[in-house]
Amino acid sequence: xxxxxxxxxxxxxxxxxxxxxxxxxxxxxxxxxxxxxxxxxxxxxxxxxxxxxxxxxxxxxxxxxxxxxxxxxxxxxxxxxxxxxxxxxxxxxxxxxxxxxxxxxxxxxxxxxxxxxxxxxxxxxxxxxxxxxxxxxxxxxxxxxxxxxxxxxxxxxxxxxxxxxxxxxxxxxxxxxxxxxxxxxxxxxxxxxxxxxxxxxxxxxxxxxxxxxxxxxxxxxxxxxxxxxxxxxxxxxxxxxxxxxxxxxxxxxxxxxxxxxxxxxxxxxxxxxxxxxxxxxxxxxxxxxxxxxxxxxxxxxxxxxxxxxxxxxxxxxxxxxx
Amino acid sequence: xxxxxxxxxxxxxxxxxxxxxxxxxxxxxxxxxxxxxxxxxxxxxxxxxxxxxxxxxxxxxxxxxxxxxxxxxxxxxxxxxxxxxxxxxxxxxxxxxxxxxxxxxxxxxxxxxxxxxxxxxxxxxxxxxxxxxxxxxxxxxxxxxxxxxxxxxxxxxxxxxxxxxxxxxxxxxxxxxxxxxxxxxxxxxxxxxxxxxxxxxxxxxxxxxxxxxxxxxxxxxxxxxxxxxxxxxxxxxxxxxxxxxx
Ligand SMILES: Cc1cc2nc3c(=O)[nH]c(=O)nc-3n(C[C@H](O)[C@H](O)[C@H](O)COP(=O)(O)OP(=O)(O)OC[C@H]3O[C@@H](n4cnc5c(N)ncnc54)[C@H](O)[C@@H]3O)c2cc1C
Ligand SMILES: Nc1ncnc2c1ncn2[C@@H]1O[C@H](COP(=O)(O)O)[C@@H](O)[C@H]1O
Numbered sequence: 386x387x388x389x390x391x392x393x394x395x396x397x398x399x400x401x402x403x404x405x406x407x408x409x410x411x412x413x414x415x416x417x418x419x420x421x422x423x424x425x426x427x428x429x430x431x432x433x434x435x436x437x438x439x440x441x442x443x444x445x446x447x448x449x450x451x452x453x454x455x456x457x458x459x460x461x462x463x464x465x466x467x468x469x470x471x472x473x474x475x476x477x478x479x480x481x482x483x484x485x486x487x488x489x490x491x492x493x494x495x496x497x498x499x500x501x502x503x504x505x506x507x508x509x510x511x512x513x514x515x516x517x518x519x520x521x522x523x524x525x526x527x528x529x530x531x532x533x534x535x536x537x538x539x540x541x542x543x544x545x546x547x548x549x550x551x552x553x554x555x556x557x558x559x560x561x562x563x564x565x566x567x568x569x570x571x572x573x574x575x576x577x578x579x580x581x582x583x584x585x586x587x588x589x590x591x592x593x594x595x596x597x598x599x600x601x602x603x604x605x606x607x608x609x610x611x612x613x614x615x616x617x618x619x620x621x622x623x624x625x626x627x628x629x630x631x632x633x634x635x636x637x638x639x640x641x642x643x644x645x646x647x648x649x650x651x652x653x654x655x656x657x658x659x660x661x662x663x664x665x666x667x668x669x670x671x672x673x674x675x676x677x678x679x680x681x682x683x684x685x686x687x688x689x690x691x692x693x694x695x696x697x698x699x700x701x702x703x704x705x706x707x
Numbered sequence: 708x709x710x711x712x713x714x715x716x717x718x719x720x721x722x723x724x725x726x727x728x729x730x731x732x733x734x735x736x737x738x739x740x741x742x743x744x745x746x747x748x749x750x751x752x753x754x755x756x757x758x759x760x761x762x763x764x765x766x767x768x769x770x771x772x773x774x775x776x777x778x779x780x781x782x783x784x785x786x787x788x789x790x791x792x793x794x795x796x797x798x799x800x801x802x803x804x805x806x807x808x809x810x811x812x813x814x815x816x817x818x819x820x821x822x823x824x825x826x827x828x829x830x831x832x833x834x835x836x837x838x839x840x841x842x843x844x845x846x847x848x849x850x851x852x853x854x855x856x857x858x859x860x861x862x863x864x865x866x867x868x869x870x871x872x873x874x875x876x877x878x879x880x881x882x883x884x885x886x887x888x889x890x891x892x893x894x895x896x897x898x899x900x901x902x903x904x905x906x907x908x909x910x911x912x913x914x915x916x917x918x919x920x921x922x923x924x925x926x927x928x929x930x931x932x933x934x935x936x937x938x939x940x941x942x943x944x945x946x947x948x949x950x951x952x953x
Contacts, residue, residue: 453864455834455844480865484846487799487834496800496918497831512922517827518733521724524827524921530800567843567873570859574867582865586952610953622888628849629863634720634825635744635883643952654720660927664950666942667933680933682945695939702943702953 387420387441388413389471391462393479394428400583401544402477404437408545409537410475411438412504417473421549424465424556426450426458431553438547443556452569453481459488461558466493466532468556473511474534479582486536496528499536519634519657538661539582540640581632584613586643587662589632591617593648593669593688597625602692603647609699615639617649633658648688651676668692708762708853708875711813712750713806713820713832714781715743715796716774720825726924733826733924742777745821749881751891752851753819754785760853763787765813769796769805775907782902783894789907799827800918803835808913810840817858818878822847827921830880837878845871849884 390410392403410421420440425431427450431442443465450457462485466474474489476482483499490497498513502523506512510527513535517524528534581587588607590600600614607614614630621631632639634657644662648669649655656679659665667680670687677683684691718724718738725734742750756762766781767790768774778789790813792805810818818837823830830846837844843858845851849868850861856875861868863884894902936942946953 455846459838480847480863483830484834484862487831488838488844490800490831490918491803491835491838494916496798497835498919499830500828517921517924518718518724519825519828521926522726523925523927525923525925527920527922528918529920530916530918567845567871569869570872571870572864572867573869574864578866580866618888628884629867631883643946643950657720664946664952666946677933677935679930681931681950682942683933683935684937684939684942685935691939695942698939698943699953702947706947 387422387469387471388417388473388475389462389466389469390421390423390439390475391477391482392423392425392434393477393482394425397428397430399428399431399433400479402479402539402583404433404544405539405542406475406477406537407434407437407439408547409504409542411545411547413473413475413508413535414438416505416508422465422469422471424462426461432551435549435551436546437544438549439551440549442551442553444553445556445558447558449560449565452572454565454567454569455481455484455488456567457560457564459485459492460560460564462489463492464558465556472532474532476534476536478536478539482536486534490534493532493534494530495532495534496530497534497536498526498528500538501535502538502541504542516661520660521657538640540642541661579611579613581613581615581630581637581639584641586610586612587615587639587641588612588645588647589615589617589649589659590620590647591649592619600626602696605696606645606692609696609703617655646676647692649676650674651679708756708760708817709813709815710753710756710762710764710817710819711810711815712746712753712764712766712781712786713818714746714750714766714768714778715821715824716740716768716770716777717743717824717826720744724926730924731922740774740777742781743821743824745823745882747891748883748885749819749821749879750781750784750786751886752881754892755886756853757785765790767792767806767809769794769802771795778907779902780894782905782907783898784892785898788905791907791909792912793909794912798917798919799829799831800835801915803832803839804915805912806832806836807839810836816875817853818842819881820878822880822882833878833880842876842878843873844878845873846880848879848881851879851881851885
């Protein structure tokens with residue numbers, strides 16, 4: 386009956402979001418008076434999960450799961466759900482989690498609600514709060530199937546420490562060739578770079594930066610903040626930046642602690658995708674730019690003057706606070 | 708090759724969002740509806756397959772009669788035939804079940820859906836649909852090539868891209884990148900005229916599962932006034948001491 390949580394890892398290391406989904410699962414378990422079982426795939430050093438309320442870890446060691454495969458991962462989780470007779474499954478919001486969750490939903494005939502931002506409103510009926518309309522609203526959604534899948538938004542619930550003695554049990558899913566009929570042939574990913582999905586700080590540039598050649602200062606700003614870089618849609622459409630950096634309603638969603646928008650006007654489609662960020666800073670030379678209405682802090686002025694100064698100031702700040 | 712493009716009918720991206728009936732319903736008053744942007748990229752890619760590889764392209768939607776203008780637009784862009792399952796699309800699981808029936812009956816080789824609908828942001832219909840039918844599935848697809856029965860797709864992953872190979876029959880969850888923004892087709896007069904004569908078949912829904920239900924809605928708390936600062940020193944100070952984000 387315990388709550389199953391899929392704790393994502395990469396190269397054997399848990400993502401920060403793994404601890405957030407574990408914290409969430411613990412909150413649901415408390416509400417329902419049950420325990421939390423985590424599934425860790427090829428992440429043998431998993432004792433940290435106990436700090437976030439996980440009671441049991443299903444430790445999966447399987448060479449064929451070194452590269453993510455949505456079908457095979459969904460099947461692994463489905464088998465764990467069956468084994469534990471779980472009624473609630475908690476997953477995250479990464480591209481991989483959002484890929485496997487619907488597959489899992491169909492396998493378990495389970496209702497799935499993504500983008501959930503708070504512990505359940507109630508567990509009987511099972512009702513959760515999620516964002517809808519690209520962050521322009523929230524919906525309170527009831528799941529009426531026997532098994533329920535909750536997809537937790539990044540950075541919304543937060544990390545909640547909760548010491549538990551996590552027991553570890555080896556778990557071997559039964560997988561066949563048919564589960565690998567979508568084959569990964571190449572992964573093109575810059576190693577060591579913070580991704581928009583995982584970043585606590587995102588620095589984003591718009592058309593106000595005039596051209597691809599001016600992104601050096603954006604990268605420097607991101608670098609000093611340990612941030613990911615992002616951009617507005619026209620910037621990626623014009624090829625100044627790769628499509629993967631486009632954020633907004635039709636791009637990637639951003640739910641960072643700090644979002645810094647440089648030379649971005651703040652069109653409704655842009656704001657829709659980034660407004661879940663906690664603190665928003667705008668640098669724009671037009672005091673009428675709509676983004677100022679949606680921001681927490683703003684500087685009206687020329688980005689080409691302000692950004693280099695900000696980089697310098699932050700370097701000083703870092704040196705002092707190191 | 709027989710392609711089905713799934714079309715979700717959504718409020719235009721500039722729409723103001725309001726709720727009505729005691730915050731239990733989305734207020735459609737004054738809202739303009741459009742083809743979900745992710746589906747528009749998929750439809751344009753389907754037209755490319757039609758032109759270059761001789762595919763037949765159908766479009767399907769689960770929706771009530773009010774969605775017909777959106778379907779006519781899809782036909783005007785160049786789809787050969789439309790199917791409307793006559794039911795309110797209130798739940799992703801239910802929508803997938805309805806579409807699964809259409810895909811089974813139509814023996815499609817490729818189903819192009821979007822990564823997510825921009826209204827309820829479910830991001831679940833294509834994955835559920837594929838799994839129900841035992842078809843291969845690639846999500847957040849930004850490039851798709853088909854040769855015979857083999858598909859090569861690129862999908863966006865966090866921080867990069869992954870190339871995958873798989874076989875038809877296939878379902879994808881597509882998005883921008885599948886075609887470029889500049890390739891999107893605006894229906895011309897001839898397309899609009901032709902669309903009027905194309906079949907838009909209405910079928911009644913099969914019995915399905917209502918897995919989830921939106922009980923009520925609310926809106927984010929209004930934003931406080933922005934604090935305008937004059938210097939980067941002040942900004943760094945505020946970010947550190949007030950917002951506590953650095
Ligand atoms: C269906 C649809 C979906 C869309 N989806 C998205 C989306 O997901 N994400 C997205 O971003 N957009 C999206 N858009 C586009 C959106 O409507 C805007 O066109 C876009 O966000 C504007 O980008 P921008 O702010 O970079 O450019 P602009 O609107 O051109 O703004 C540039 C800003 O830079 C400022 N500026 C100029 N020079 C300087 C300087 N020297 N220093 C400081 N500031 C300066 C200007 O004052 C201006 O405010 C979508 C549009 C449609 C129709
Ligand atoms: N009512 C619907 N009718 C047809 N296709 C739909 C419908 N709802 C969603 N889809 C398809 O599924 C994709 C993802 O939608 P969703 O799971 O609702 O976010 C959309 O981009 C469409 O391609």
